[in-house]
Structures are given as C-alpha cells and as structure tokens.
Amino acid sequence: MENRIDYEKIEKRTETRKKIGNVATYALLLFWAVIVLFPFYWMILTSLKSYGAYNSEYIPKFYTLSPTLQNYVDAFTTVSLGQYLVNTVIFTVVTTALMLVVITLAAFAFARLEFRGKNLLFVLFLSLMMIPNELVIITNFVTITDLNMRNTFQGLILPSVTSVFYIYLLKENFEQIPDSLYYAAKVDGTSDLKYLMKVMIPISKPTLITITILKVIECWNSYVWPRLITDDERYFLVSNGIQEIRENGFGRENIPAMMAAVVVISVPLILLFLIFRRKVMAGVARGGTKG
Amino acid sequence: MGGKKSGHGGAKAWLYLLPALLFLGAFMVYPLFDVFVYSFEEGYHSASQTYFGIGAYNYSYVLHDTYFLQAVKNTLILVVITVPLSTGIALLISVGLSSITPLRNLFQTIYFLPYVTNTLAVGLVFMVLFKKTAYSDGLINLILTWFGGTAVDFIDGPYWAKMFVLCFYTIWVVMPFKILILTSALASVNQQYYNAARVDGTSRFRTFTRITLPMISPMIFYLIITGFIGAFKAYSDVVALFGTNLNAAGMNTIVGYVYDMLYGDSGGYPSYASAAAIILFFIVLTITCVNLIFSKKNIHYT
Numbered sequence: 001m002e003n004r005i006d007y008e009k010i011e012k013r014t015e016t017r018k019k020i021g022n023v024a025t026y027a028l029l030l031f032w033a034v035i036v037l038f039p040f041y042w043m044i045l046t047s048l049k050s051y052g053a054y055n056s057e058y059i060p061k062f063y064t065l066s067p068t069l070q071n072y073v074d075a076f077t078t079v080s081l082g083q084y085l086v087n088t089v090i091f092t093v094v095t096t097a098l099m100l101v102v103i104t105l106a107a108f109a110f111a112r113l114e115f116r117g118k119n120l121l122f123v124l125f126l127s128l129m130m131i132p133n134e135l136v137i138i139t140n141f142v143t144i145t146d147l148n149m150r151n152t153f154q155g156l157i158l159p160s161v162t163s164v165f166y167i168y169l170l171k172e173n174f175e176q177i178p179d180s181l182y183y184a185a186k187v188d189g190t191s192d193l194k195y196l197m198k199v200m201i202p203i204s205k206p207t208l209i210t211i212t213i214l215k216v217i218e219c220w221n222s223y224v225w226p227r228l229i230t231d232d233e234r235y236f237l238v239s240n241g242i243q244e245i246r247e248n249g250f251g252r253e254n255i256p257a258m259m260a261a262v263v264v265i266s267v268p269l270i271l272l273f274l275i276f277r278r279k280v281m282a283g284v285a286r287g288g289t290k291g
Numbered sequence: 292m293g294g295k296k297s298g299h300g301g302a303k304a305w306l307y308l309l310p311a312l313l314f315l316g317a318f319m320v321y322p323l324f325d326v327f328v329y330s331f332e333e334g335y336h337s338a339s340q341t342y343f344g345i346g347a348y349n350y351s352y353v354l355h356d357t358y359f360l361q362a363v364k365n366t367l368i369l370v371v372i373t374v375p376l377s378t379g380i381a382l383l384i385s386v387g388l389s390s391i392t393p394l395r396n397l398f399q400t401i402y403f404l405p406y407v408t409n410t411l412a413v414g415l416v417f418m419v420l421f422k423k424t425a426y427s428d429g430l431i432n433l434i435l436t437w438f439g440g441t442a443v444d445f446i447d448g449p450y451w452a453k454m455f456v457l458c459f460y461t462i463w464v465v466m467p468f469k470i471l472i473l474t475s476a477l478a479s480v481n482q483q484y485y486n487a488a489r490v491d492g493t494s495r496f497r498t499f500t501r502i503t504l505p506m507i508s509p510m511i512f513y514l515i516i517t518g519f520i521g522a523f524k525a526y527s528d529v530v531a532l533f534g535t536n537l538n539a540a541g542m543n544t545i546v547g548y549v550y551d552m553l554y555g556d557s558g559g560y561p562s563y564a565s566a567a568a569i570i571l572f573f574i575v576l577t578i579t580c581v582n583l584i585f586s587k588k589n590i591h592y593t
Binding site (some may be wrong): 042138 | 301303304305308310311314315317318319321323325328329344380383384387390391394398400401402404405406407408409410411412413415416417419420422426428429433462463466467468471472477495503506520524526527530534535543546549551553554561562564565568569571575578587588
C-alpha cells in the first residue's frame with residue numbers, strides 16, 4: 001500500500017515538474033518569436049500611419065485607427081523605388097541565370113569528363129573557397145573601374161557569376177548519377193551536352209532549385225559591391241536605394257514613407273520563403289551562412 | 292571513378308570549364324595576388340596611378356591610424372559579445388524547440404524570417420525603434436521609462452548605447468542560421484542514447500550535459516567558427532543602423548574601414564585598403580586556427 005502512494009506522489013511530482021518545464025519552454029519560445037516579429041509589425045504599422053499622425057505621436061501608439069496607403073504611393077512617386085526594384089530584379093535574374101550555366105558546365109566537367117590534372121584543379125578550386133570577399137573586392141573594384149563598367153549592369157553582375165561552393169555542391173550531386181546511364185547514352189550516340197541537358201540536369205533539379213533560391217536571396221540583399229560600383233541612382237539596387245532614401249529621399253523625417261519602402265523591399269523575399277519554406281531551410285542548412 | 296584514359300575528351304572538358312576558369316581567374320585568383328602587390332606599393336593613389344616605392348609603409352600607416360584602431364576595437368567588442376551570446380541563446384531556443392511538438396513548425400518559420408530580410412531595410416526599422424528625436428523618444432525609450440529608466444539616444448548617443456543596438460541587431464540577424472543548424476543537429480542525435488539514459492534514470496540536466504552536448508558539439512563548434520568569421524566581417528548591419536559615415540559615428544568596423552579607404556569621400560587609397568584587408572585576413576585566420584586547436588581537445592567527433 002505504502003509503496004503505491006509513493007509512486008503516485010512521484011508521478012504527480014514529475015508531472016507538475018514537466019508542466020512547469022513546458023510552460024517555461026513555451027514562454028521562452030514565445031518571447032523570441034515576439035522579438036523576431038516585432039520589427040516587422042512595427043514597419044507595417046508605421047507604413048500605414050499618415051505623416052501627420054506619426055509625427056504628432058510623442059508616445060508612439062501600438063495601433064492606428066486611420067490607416068492610409070499614401071506612404072506607398074509616395075514611395076513609388078517621390079523616390080525611385082520602382083526603378084530600384086526593377087534594377088534588382090534584372091540583376092538577380094541575370095546573375096542567377098548566368099551563374100547556373102557556368103557552374104553546371106564546370107560541375108559536369110569535374111563529375112563526368114576525364115582530363116589531365118583534374119584532381120589538382122579541383123583541389124585548387126576548393127582552396128578558393130577560403131578566400132574572403134574582402135580580399136579580392138579591392139582589385140575587382142579597380143578592374144571594373146578601369147574597364148569603364150561603373151554604373152553598368154555588366155559591372156554589377158560579372159564578378160558574381162561564379163561560385164566555387166555551388167560548383168562543388170553540384171558536382172557531388174552529379175556524381176551520384178550512376179555511370180551506367182552515361183555509358184548507355186554514349187552507346188546510343190548521345191553527345192555529352194545532350195546527356196547533360198536531358199539526363200543530368202533533370203535528375204539534379206532539387207539541388208539546382210536550392211542553389212537558385214540561395215543565390216536569389218544573396219542577390220536581393222547584396223549591398224557592398226553595388227555600393228562600390230554604382231553612384232548613379234539609375235543603377236541602384238534596393239539595398240543602396242533604401243540607404244539613398246534614408247539619407248536624401250523624402251526629407252529626413254518622413255519615417256512612415258521610409259517604412260513603406262522597407263515593406264515593399266522585404267515582401268518579395270518573404271513570399272519566396274513562405275512558398276518554398278522547406279527548400280529554403282534545407283538549402284541554407286546545407287550551404288548558407290549569413291554575415 | 293577513373294579508369295577511363297584521357298583521350299580526346301580532354302580538350303572538351305577544358306571547354307566546359309572555360310567560363311568558370313575565366314571568371315574565377317579574373318575576379319578571384321588575379322585579385323588575390325594583386326591585393327598583396329597593392330599593399331606594398333607606397334604612396335599609390337587611384338587618381339594619379341603612380342607610387343613611390345615598395346615597402347611596408349601602408350601597413351604601418353594603417354596600424355597607426357586612429358580610425359583603424361577604433362574600427363578594430365569596435366569589431367573586437369562586437370565579436371566578443373555577439374558570438375557567445377548568439378550561440379548560447381540559439382542553443383537554448385533549439386533545445387526548447389525540439390522538446391515541443393505543437394506549434395513547432397510555426398515557431399521555426401517565424402525564427403527563420405530575419406534570414407530572408409534585407410539587412411539594410413530592416414536595420415532602418417531598428418533605427419526607428421531605438422532612435423530618440425526631438426519630437427519622440429522612440430518606442431524602446433518609452434519601454435525603458437516604463438521600467439524607471441531614462442531615455443537614451445541609441446543611434447546618436449553614448450558609445451555603449453550604440454554598441455548595445457549594434458550587438459542586439461547583429462544577434463537578431465545571425466540567429467536564424469544558428470537555430471536552424473542546431474535544431475537539425477539535435478534532431479539527428481540517436482534516440483537510443485536518450486532511451487538508455489531514461490532506463491538508467493538519468494536526470495534531464497545530466498542527459499543534456501552528458502549526451503546532447505557532446506553529440507552536437509561539432510555543430511556548435513562549426514557555428515562558433517562561422518560566427519567568428521561573420522562577426523569579424525560586420526559591415527552592412529552597421530551601415531543600416533548608423534548610416535554610411537561610420538567614422539564620424541565612431542562605429543566603424545574593419546571591413547568598413549577597408550571600404551572607406553577604397554571609395555567614397557575618404558576613398559581613393561587602394562593600398563591602405565589592401566593592407567587593412569590583409570591584416571583582417573590574418574586576424575581571422577589566426578582566430579580560426581586557435582579555434583581548431585582548441586576544438587581538437589574538446590570536441591567529440593563520431
């Protein structure tokens with residue numbers, strides 16, 4: 001009898017302890033979720049407040065009763081936000097497309113073709129991964145300036161159309177495709193290029209999509225290189241655009257309009273993420289870093 | 292692989308490699324050598340494209356430049372504060388995440404959002420939240436005064452207030468990657484270890500320190516290394532908060548110093564920029580090596 005009571009007591013105690021632990025866990029998780037989400041809430045909220053209303057709030061309000069879309073209109077008319085967006089889309093699409101071609105060809109050569117010095121060359125490629133961008137950007141800046149490519153899309157795009165890491169990632173993927181497929185295709189008289197297009201690329205589609213998404217995120221957020229290479233507003237990307245808006249656009253005090261611009265810039269990537277959530281997260285876990 | 296002789300396929304392979312080789316050669320290999328050349332050319336200026344001689348003067352100039360020393364100090368403080376804090380908090384949150392089932396996906400999605408946002412754009416929101424202006428103290432100051440504090444200008448005010456915002460924003464930005472890596476590391480720990488521990492009646496804390504931590508230690512270590520490297524290269528989040536004139540704000544970083552020397556109002560000195568970039572490279576290299584040596588003694592690889 002006594003034993004059973006003891007068991008019940010222990011069970012009850014662990015039960016309550018578990019409950020307390022659960023509450024603490026959820027509290028912690030909720031706390032961090034609020035910290036992450038609050039800036040997003042604040043930028044949307046502020047972007048909906050009118051200029052007058054925002055500036056008359058000495059104590060900022062957590063809500064607005066008279067939302068307005070005027071700030072969004074201002075963001076597209078007073079400053080060239082539309083231009084920045086178009087530039088960024090062009091930059092992102094062209095850079096990503098070119099990079100996919102370059103890395104696919106290189107990965108194919110490493111994975112499938114035989115040539116003298118292949119292993120040595122691949123090791124050299126891999127060692128390039130250790131080189132930080134800061135070290136090469138100085139000369140690239142001078143090169144692009146000397147080629148008179150400042151304030152052009154070529155100048156923006158060319159230095160970032162290869163990535164050693166993505167070549168490596170794709171090569172690993174290509175190598176998993178059985179050799180027998182290749183030899184069968186050879187017997188049928190299929191050319192290497194056709195084999196690459198018809199067999200390898202379709203099989204490696206998941207990896208290619210991951211690489212594409214990571215590259216798009218990188219392009220959309222790139223700031224340093226565009227800042228170095230463009231000082232003509234007509235070639236600004238969104239990062240530089242927002243910095244320009246902050247320093248010269250709207251007049252310094254029009255925070256609501258600035259926040260509208262921030263919302264517009266942030267939405268495309270967030271949508272992309274919400275649509276491809278699993279792919280993005282798996283891709284970043286495999287090969288992404290930030291900062 | 293192997294076995295197949297390199298016949299006529301050799302030339303074709305090089306053709307496939309050509310675009311990659313061209314781009315890497317022009318924008319990575321050549322610059323890598325060139326940056327060292329620049330760093331030893333004394334008195335070089337972009338406008339005249341001439342230099343006086345060869346020597347270590349650029350390094351000496353950079354190392355004696357008060358702006359550079361300020362940048363090094365800022366960067367070191369940022370690194371020392373954010374790397375351990377962000378890794379620790381990420382570990383705490385990941386352990387929390389993996390112990391729950393309901394709402395887990397939702398939390399994971401929310402936590403990942405900062406990764407897909409534009410650093411410059413969201414930095415502006417942080418600036419608005421923390422800034423004190425003539426007509427409003429800003430939201431954070433409002434909350435501070437609720438708890439009996441006094442309002443501080445976090446953007447244009449005292450050094451440590453600015454440093455606080457910078458660290459806070461940096462942690463906010465780097466967290467998604469760390470949480471993602473740690474949750475997948477935690478999920479991959481073999482469940483049998485936990486079952487065995489439960490049979491033995493091991494306490495939760497002991498299970499964590501004796502099983503979980505050793506099992507995920509390679510990943511924690513990976514995050515610490517990438518965290519160090521990333522934090523040493525801090526730049527765009529600093530610009531987002533304090534604007535482009537970082538020297539005036541006293542908040543410049545080493546990378547910021549490099550770019551300021553290269554371009555902008557204070558620019559036109561690729562030699563100084565190169566010397567500073569090379570100094571940065573060796574600092575990061577040294578710290579990574581120290582990390583590696585330390586890890587050999589403390590990390591369990593399975």
